[in-house]
Amino acid sequence: MKKAVWTLALVFLMGLFLAGCKEEPPKPKEVTKDQVKEQAEKAKEPVEKKAEAAKDTLEEQKTKFLQNFDGRFQEMSKKIAELQEQVEKATPEVKAKLEETLKGLQEHQASLKKYLEDAKEAAGQAWMDLKAKLDDTMKKMDEDLEKGKSN
Numbered sequence: 001m002k003k004a005v006w007t008l009a010l011v012f013l014m015g016l017f018l019a020g021c022k023e024e025p026p027k028p029k030e031v032t033k034d035q036v037k038e039q040a041e042k043a044k045e046p047v048e049k050k051a052e053a054a055k056d057t058l059e060e061q062k063t064k065f066l067q068n069f070d071g072r073f074q075e076m077s078k079k080i081a082e083l084q085e086q087v088e089k090a091t092p093e094v095k096a097k098l099e100e101t102l103k104g105l106q107e108h109q110a111s112l113k114k115y116l117e118d119a120k121e122a123a124g125q126a127w128m129d130l131k132a133k134l135d136d137t138m139k140k141m142d143e144d145l146e147k148g149k150s151n
Helices: 002-020 033-089 092-121 124-150
Strands: none
Touching: 033 092, 033 124, 092 124
16 A cells, blocks of 8 residues: 555656646747837738729729710610600690600709719719619609600
């Protein structure tokens, strides 16, 4: 029994000795304020490049949208002119309906023209709002034009 106690004590002491021999973890390097600023600048550069690329992409999309929309606007203007000719040739009862439709189309056309001018200068949320107005007004014009054709 004494041997068992001594053996146990010896194993315990060896365990303590070995536990004390572990390497300490390396201490973190001290970083100066200049090093932190330098790292921050390095990290900032790619973000700025990505932001600039995103801005360029959005500007490109805006330009394409406005070009496409301007073409649609011109086409719609021609259709309004054609409807104006039909109004002049129509019978009195059809003429009244067509004139009402034409008046609505001309109001939408004036709104679209203003929105287009404003949209060319707009950015950010203002651009998104104007784009929605452009789409909505063009949709209303398409619907009114279809009504005019059915008269």
